[in-house]
Amino acid sequence: MTEAAPSSALIPPLTLRDGDTLVxxxxxxxxxxxxxxxxxxxxxxxxxxxxxxxxxxxADRIEASNAFKWWAESNGILVEAGLPE
Incomplete structure (x- = not known):
């Protein structure tokens, strides 16, 4: 089913720091x-x-997306758009 990918997409995508690498x-x-x-x-x-x-x-996908973003923020690995890397 090709429609599954957009429904699970994070909008906007998040950039995370994994050591010295951005993901x-x-x-x-x-x-x-x-x-x-x-x-x-x-x-x-x-x-x-x-x-x-x-x-x-x-609604569950939105909640899961928010939970993931908050978890990344809590752990200091979220790279905010427009901020220096």
Whole structure:
């Protein structure tokens, strides 16, 4: 089903710092993979993982996207657009 990708897209995509590398996260699937491979525990890590795993409806996808962004901010890895890297 080709319509699945846009429904899981993060709008706008988020840029995260992974050590010295910048990573663009553009979907909930990519957010889940990043979070599972980078288990930083500031913020509600377990709740964010559950939201990403169960985001099927539009409202759930928005909530999961926000939870991922807040988790990234809490862990100091979110690179805000327009700010120096």
């Amino acid at each position: 663009e996260i553009a979907s909930l699937d990519a957010a889940l993979l990043f979070a599972e491979t980078h288990p930083l525990h500031e913020g509600d890590y377990e709740g964010m993982i559950r939201r990403l795993q169960s985001a099927h409806e539009t």
